[in-house]
Amino acid sequence: MIVTNTDLKQAVGNWPKAPYRVRLAQVGELEQPLAPTVLRAVVYGTAPSYVQPDVRRVYVPLRSVHQNYAGEIWESTLPVRYGRDGLIEFAENGEVMFLQASLPESDLKDTAGAAERLYKALWRYSALRHYGNFLRVWNYLPGINVGDGDAERYRNFCVGRHRALSADPSFERKLPAATAIGTNAGRFVVMAIASIRPGQQVENPLQVSAFRYPRAYGARSPSFARAQMLPWADGTQLLVSGTASIVGHASTHLGDASAQLHQSLANVNALVRQPGLARRGFLPQSYTLYLRDPEDYTSLYPQLMKYFNGTPLQVLVGDICRRELLLEVEAIYQLPQFLNK
Numbered sequence: 001m002i003v004t005n006t007d008l009k010q011a012v013g014n015w016p017k018a019p020y021r022v023r024l025a026q027v028g029e030l031e032q033p034l035a036p037t038v039l040r041a042v043v044y045g046t047a048p049s050y051v052q053p054d055v056r057r058v059y060v061p062l063r064s065v066h067q068n069y070a071g072e073i074w075e076s077t078l079p080v081r082y083g084r085d086g087l088i089e090f091a092e093n094g095e096v097m098f099l100q101a102s103l104p105e106s107d108l109k110d111t112a113g114a115a116e117r118l119y120k121a122l123w124r125y126s127a128l129r130h131y132g133n134f135l136r137v138w139n140y141l142p143g144i145n146v147g148d149g150d151a152e153r154y155r156n157f158c159v160g161r162h163r164a165l166s167a168d169p170s171f172e173r174k175l176p177a178a179t180a181i182g183t184n185a186g187r188f189v190v191m192a193i194a195s196i197r198p199g200q201q202v203e204n205p206l207q208v209s210a211f212r213y214p215r216a217y218g219a220r221s222p223s224f225a226r227a228q229m230l231p232w233a234d235g236t237q238l239l240v241s242g243t244a245s246i247v248g249h250a251s252t253h254l255g256d257a258s259a260q261l262h263q264s265l266a267n268v269n270a271l272v273r274q275p276g277l278a279r280r281g282f283l284p285q286s287y288t289l290y291l292r293d294p295e296d297y298t299s300l301y302p303q304l305m306k307y308f309n310g311t312p313l314q315v316l317v318g319d320i321c322r323r324e325l326l327l328e329v330e331a332i333y334q335l336p337q338f339l340n341k
């Protein structure tokens with residue numbers, strides 16, 4: 001069954017101007033001391049010892065292979081407060097809270113338990129601080145494809161995440177957009193953006209909702225939405241989840257990276273241009289492409305130039321959660337301000 005977006009046209013209330021700006025950035029900039037307005041600086045790579053620790057700077061151990069972008073920076077338009085509280089690192093500005101928590105890879109002996117613990121900690125902390133709505137989550141799981149069948153780390157991660165979130169009986173209507181990517185080593189990290197206002201969950205007309213996947217893909221379905229729509233007064237934003245070459249619930253174009261890229265982008269387009277959203281005219285602001293095999297970067301290059309023409313793109317090497325998938329694309333779309341209402 002494909003879950004439809006029956007209530008997309010409903011107003012989501014009066015939202016303020018976007019409380020942050022996001023852009024792709026270069027490592028050199030991200031390793032400077034962060035301005036007081038920064039909510040989060042994501043740096044792809046490992047932390048060098050000369051950089052001053054700052055809870056707002058998160059190192060993600062994925063290799064960047066395209067041009068100069070190797071991270072992104074989320075800057076606040078409101079005063080920022082940041083700190084640490086137990087497992088949680090956070091930065092907030094009264095509208096949104098950026099937060100993350102991590103556990104050592106050794107805790108993945110019980111991946112479901114580790115996922116449950118991180119998700120419960122993140123959800124509890126943000127709700128306690130009145131940021132009760134999750135807009136976006138990134139999951140970085142070392143060895144995501146380790147283990148076979150239901151013993152695979154990704155599937156166990158889904159079990160633990162589901163255990164944490166299903167405590168709320170209506171959780172399937174409030175799921176965040178998400179990305180889940182495998183790293184080679186390091187900590188199991190979950191980072192999130194929570195909001196005082198609920199965004200609008202958006203599903204994909206070409207794909208079965210992940211939370212409705214059949215049993216064959218794991219004991220518990222993946223708890224995420226295909227996108228979250230945020231009706232900021234100065235331009236509605238669409239945070240699009242990691243999107244792969246999945247049609248219905250089946251992986252397609254096995255072994256063919258070029259066809260998987262084409263399908264993934266067709267899926268993103270179908271989501272963004274669907275009835276109810278189509279008339280709004282969303283434009284892409286940036287893309288992140290995850291490749292399982294860095295060798296595919298060279299062969300895909302002409303296709304990347306054609307498809308992503310002009311829009312900032314970063315390309316990262318990381319494992320995709322289903323082992324037959326070679327790549328995944330996430331995106332941020334923005335409605336030009338004059339089209340907003």
Ligand code: 3EB
Binds near residue numbers: 178241
């Ligand atoms: C998919 O559509 C591909 O489990 O959080 C993409 C984005 C994928 C997020 C997650 C999984 C997740 O099922 C995989």
